[in-house]
Ligand SMILES: CSCCC(=O)C(=O)COP(=O)(O)O
């Protein structure tokens with residue numbers, strides 16, 4: 601029986617275009633100035649140290665790290681340090697009302713319904729936990745954070761690695777057969793299934809004919825009794 605539903609964000613709850621055309625450019629346009637002025641702030645300094653560790657260059661200057669981060673953004677590299685820094689920059693965007701977190705219209709009502717059925721709701725995204733909380737906290741549908749019990753980011757591992765799903769199950773203290781992962785990306789669902797999870801693929805835009813996961817277009821098409 602499904603006891604917890606773990607959802608991806610980009611392409612699943614949220615239009616990819618919001619992430620790539622609103623969030624990513626907002627962070628990119630502000631990154632250099634942000635790092636120049638804020639690199640000594642403790643949370644920024646910690647993320648920069650994490651990046652130095654990621655690239656194995658303990659002495660790298662802020663300028664060198666800035667260049668590295670632009671290269672990561674160009675390649676959409678899911679670096680934990682980049683994701684933490686993007687999340688910090690997005691915070692002011694949400695707080696100033698520059699944008700709100702996009703959600704497809706079927707998402708909030710179904711999350712509310714599952715929450716009322718006492719299902720545990722969690723997020724797993726490459727975006728940092730703080731960025732996840734901001735997106736759902738300042739969403740088109742208001743503050744949905746009370747619906748979620750747990751948030752996971754790349755600190756548990758990459759989304760295409762089976763071990764990440766094993767880590768999440770361990771942290772939730774639930775057996776894998778009680779867990780359902782929702783994502784638009786077949787390779788992420790493959791990794792979750794190898795960990796023993798149930799899976800469901802959201803097809804919001806283009807079809808994925810190579811996938812053998814159960815596919816739906818909207819959250820209200822997800823019938824939990826299907827997952828035995
Ligand atoms: C928390 S919204 C921003 C998502 C993000 O930064 C990202 O890279 C999306 O990656 P995902 O692995 O969740 O598709």
Ligand SMILES: [Mg+2]
Pocket residue numbers: 608609610611612783784785
């Ligand atoms: Mg996705």
